[in-house]
Amino acid sequence: MTIKREDVAKVAELARLELGDDELEALSRDCRSILEFFEAIRDVDVKGATPTGALEHPAPAREDRVDHDHLERQPAEMAPDWREGYFVLPRLPALDGGDDAADGEA
Numbered sequence: 001m002t003i004k005r006e007d008v009a010k011v012a013e014l015a016r017l018e019l020g021d022d023e024l025e026a027l028s029r030d031c032r033s034i035l036e037f038f039e040a041i042r043d044v045d046v047k048g049a050t051p052t053g054a055l056e057h058p059a060p061a062r063e064d065r066v067d068h069d070h071l072e073r074q075p076a077e078m079a080p081d082w083r084e085g086y087f088v089l090p091r092l093p094a095l096d097g098g099d100d101a102a103d104g105e106a
Contacts (some may be wrong), residue, residue: 004089 005028012019012027076096081088 003028003035007031 005024008024008028009019012024026036075087076082079087
């Protein structure tokens with residue numbers, strides 16, 4: 001697979017990056033070099049290779065269990081308004097369709 005300058009320019013545009021001609025050319029060259037390296041790795045024959053130490057000694061896993069948060073105070077005690085297990089917040093004026101919503105003001 002080859003990376004063309006146009007491909008890099010398109011990705012830069014999508015990422016909203018402004019790259020000069022020299023930067024585009026250098027980045028295209030770097031991307032091509034990285035892909036060539038991955039192709040070389042893909043062609044390596046690993047049949048019969050011994051696993052690394054990470055596979056021989058996996059990290060211990062903790063028990064998968066659900067714990068409740070042990071808060072000093074319950075959220076309902078701290079909330080200015082709490083109904084049926086939810087925080088209640090004031091409605092935003094923009095959602096009411098008033099004059100402020102048309103002006104884009106909050």
